[in-house]
Amino acid sequence: MPDVKKLMYVNRRAPYGTIYAWESLEVVLVGAAFDQDVSLAFLDDGVYQLTRGQSTEGIGMKNFSAIYSALGDYEVTRIYVEKESLEERGLTLDDLQHLTWEDEDEDWAEKESIRLVDRAELADVMSNQDVMFNF
Amino acid sequence: MSILHIVNKSPYEKNSLDTAVGFVKNGDTVLLIEDAVYAAAKGGSVAAKLDGLDVSVLGSDLAARGIAEDRLIDGVSVVDYSGFVDLVEAKDSTQSWL
Numbered sequence: 532m533p534d535v536k537k538l539m540y541v542n543r544r545a546p547y548g549t550i551y552a553w554e555s556l557e558v559v560l561v562g563a564a565f566d567q568d569v570s571l572a573f574l575d576d577g578v579y580q581l582t583r584g585q586s587t588e589g590i591g592m593k594n595f596s597a598i599y600s601a602l603g604d605y606e607v608t609r610i611y612v613e614k615e616s617l618e619e620r621g622l623t624l625d626d627l628q629h630l631t632w633e634d635e636d637e638d639w640a641e642k643e644s645i646r647l648v649d650r651a652e653l654a655d656v657m658s659n660q661d662v663m664f665n666f
Numbered sequence: 667m668s669i670l671h672i673v674n675k676s677p678y679e680k681n682s683l684d685t686a687v688g689f690v691k692n693g694d695t696v697l698l699i700e701d702a703v704y705a706a707a708k709g710g711s712v713a714a715k716l717d718g719l720d721v722s723v724l725g726s727d728l729a730a731r732g733i734a735e736d737r738l739i740d741g742v743s744v745v746d747y748s749g750f751v752d753l754v755e756a757k758d759s760t761q762s763w764l
Contacts, residue, residue, distance in 0.1 A: 548701030589726025621709020
């Protein structure tokens with residue numbers, strides 16, 4: 532495919548307190564229509580975006596957490612979560628949603644979308660991107 | 667003179683909680699709302715900053731962020747919006763550490 536760029540969306544803010552998380556998700560979904568090589572990174576407070584059990588009735592805001600589980604259908608199959616950020620917040624992968632995608636090259640086998648990486652590994656992934664969008 | 671110290675920023679991103687805690691005196695209460703509720707989650711590296719303080723958190727903001735009440739550090743009170751009003755009323759003044 533010509534002109535496929537490697538795009539990474541870098542998410543560093545908690546959901547709801549500011550609009551960054553929701554704006555990022557909207558841009559990811561729009562961008563997914565353009566057949567680019569898209570990945571997402573969650574670090575610092577961004578890891579809170581992926582937590583399970585969010586329920587926003589009491590604060591009168593849209594609960595957009597369920598949309599992360601649809602990213603696989605938009606061919607967003609690589610979601611990097613930084614280990615140090617989870618640990619600092621007392622979280623583990625079990626506190627996050629289970630996100631998967633289906634691999635059409637392997638008879639739609641269900642695969643894990645989340646990749647737990649440490650800071651050095653994430654830095655390596657970042658250094659291979661063409662463009663990074665920061666939220 | 668008692669003060670209700672209201673904090674709404676994530677303690678992992680801003681220093682609002684640090685500053686607020688530094689101003690707390692006997693009889694004061696710290697109320698965590700919005701992204702500040704993460705401070706009260708057990709196992710987090712900032713939780714110790716609340717040791718020995720009278721701390722309340724807004725339940726709606728906890729629920730929005732998927733933090734179950736059994737994941738809170740010991741001694742924290744969960745309040746609803748009317749409990750928020752009660753706290754404001756009970757203290758002599760209110761300080762919002764924006």
